[in-house]
Amino acid sequence: MFSLSFYSVTMMLRQIAQKYVKWILPIFLFISILSFAWRRSLVTTVFLNCQETEVVKNTSLDTKILTDNKETELVILVWVYPYGERFPLDSCETVYGISGCKLTADRQLYNVADAVIIHHADIMYNKETLPQTPRPHYQRWVWFNLEPPLIIQNLHFLDNLFNLTMTFRQDSDIYVTYGRIEAVKEPQNVTIPPKSKLVAWVVSKWYPGAPRIKYYEELKKYISVDVYGNEHMKLSKQDFYNTIIQYKFYLAFENSIYKDYITEKLWSNSLGTWSVPVVLGTSRKNYERFIPGDAFIHVDDFPSAKELAHFLFELDKDDERYRKYFNWRHHHHVKVSDGWPGWYCKACRVLKEQTEYQVIPSVEKWFLGNASF
Structure with a gap:
């Protein structure tokens, strides 16, 4: 009984297959193509998402990649407020017409800052008050000083650390005046x-x-x-x-x-x-x-x-x-002069324009040994 039933079912399936064979193969191929296309789309989406994630990651690391092709914004870290005097950090464009400048006093942004401006009178008694962590390769340090040799001390702290000078001297990289x-x-x-x-x-x-x-x-x-x-x-x-x-x-x-x-x-x-x-x-x-x-x-x-x-x-x-x-x-x-805000915004403008890399071997020698007038 069992064998007859099995035989009957087998014969029935063969008859169905012979009758509809011309439709089964195209349907199978169509399903296979859809499956392949779906898998390829999935892989492409994952790949693109990975790329996008990498771009965002890189942008957050060095603040230099702008996906909307706008002007690159420089991040300028005010290492310490000069003499403890706070001033507005958001006035470069609105007051002075200098765009693309972000001033910040947040030291947590040290690793992404394009430049660090360090006021000498506030660090001159202790070298440990300078940044102690390695700087990013693109970051520039600016030596900011408004005092004459009579007042400032310990210029030897600065050897081979700074890239630009910012003083009342007209031959400074960034000239500030009262x-x-x-x-x-x-x-x-x-x-x-x-x-x-x-x-x-x-x-x-x-x-x-x-x-x-x-x-x-x-x-x-x-x-x-x-x-x-x-x-x-x-x-x-x-x-x-x-x-x-x-x-x-x-x-x-x-x-x-x-x-x-x-x-x-x-x-x-x-x-x-x-x-x-x-x-x-x-x-x-x-x-x-x-x-x-x-x-x-x-x-x-x-x-x-x-x-x-x-x-x-x-x-x-x-x-x-x-x-x-x-x-x-x-x-x-x-x-x-408007003082601190104008001086720091001017520094940002100069940093945007002056892209050549330099290191000052001895700020002390420049400041004390080149002062003829």
């Missing part, structure tokens, strides 16, 4: 604010024996000077401008005599308040690289402090001669 004189397109009228007082000086750091202190001690024998600052008359930032603008002359005495070292004492304290600056610092020739020669009085123009005092008394009595120190303002105006 102010500048800009030409105006059309001559402008000049109205000198009323002056009711003679000589002012604002001084915060008093170094006994420093050239400016010695000169003041001699000058005050012959002319009265109103001195503001530590251990002298108090003067708040809010009252600074309205107080100093009353004086005809301002002692823009630098704490050090050094090439291009011309600070806010000239730019904002004196020129910014429309007081004629009496300068002590680098040479007159050096000053005249930055401001007109008839815009200031240099102590070196006089053989002694007594003769300088006599000259100031003369100008006080002669309005016409005094006004000549403002003639340059008909064709120029003073642009006082």
Whole structure:
């Protein structure tokens, strides 16, 4: 019984196969093709996903691959806020028109930063305060310094570590200044604010024996000077401008005599308040690289402090001669620096433009041994 049933089923299947054989083969081939195509599509998708993952991975590592072909953004790490003074980190494009710059103080981004700006006064007492982990091969270190040799120390810490200099020296890779004189397109009228007082000086750091202190001690024998600052008359930032603008002359005495070292004492304290600056610092020739020669009085123009005092008394009595120190303002105006935000954004702009690689063997030798003026 079993054998007959099995035989019958077998014969039936053979008859069905013979009848429909011309359809079975094409259907089998069609199913095989669909299966192959599906497997190939799956492999391709996995491969592309792997590639995409790798691109994202690489982008997060070095911040240099932009899939939308936009301008490459430089990540600039502010290693330490200078003197602990915080400032906005998002103003490069909105305030200064410098695009493609991301300033950050987050040290966790050290490994992806294109450059690290290190302010010397904040690391000069301990080499361990410099970055201690290996830097990425594309990363550049910028030595930022606003102080003269009188103040800074331990420059030997820096040998073969830095790629660019950022200082008040005009021959720095990144030149930062406390102010500048800009030409105006059309001559402008000049109205000198009323002056009711003679000589002012604002001084915060008093170094006994420093050239400016010695000169003041001699000058005050012959002319009265109103001195503001530590251990002298108090003067708040809010009252600074309205107080100093009353004086005809301002002692823009630098704490050090050094090439291009011309600070806010000239730019904002004196020129910014429309007081004629009496300068002590680098040479007159050096000053005249930055401001007109008839815009200031240099102590070196006089053989002694007594003769300088006599000259100031003369100008006080002669309005016409005094006004000549403002003639340059008909064709120029003073642009006082915005300070930290502007300087750091300028650094980013220079870093974007200056792509050549360099290492400074000795910052100490450059800063101390190349300072002729």
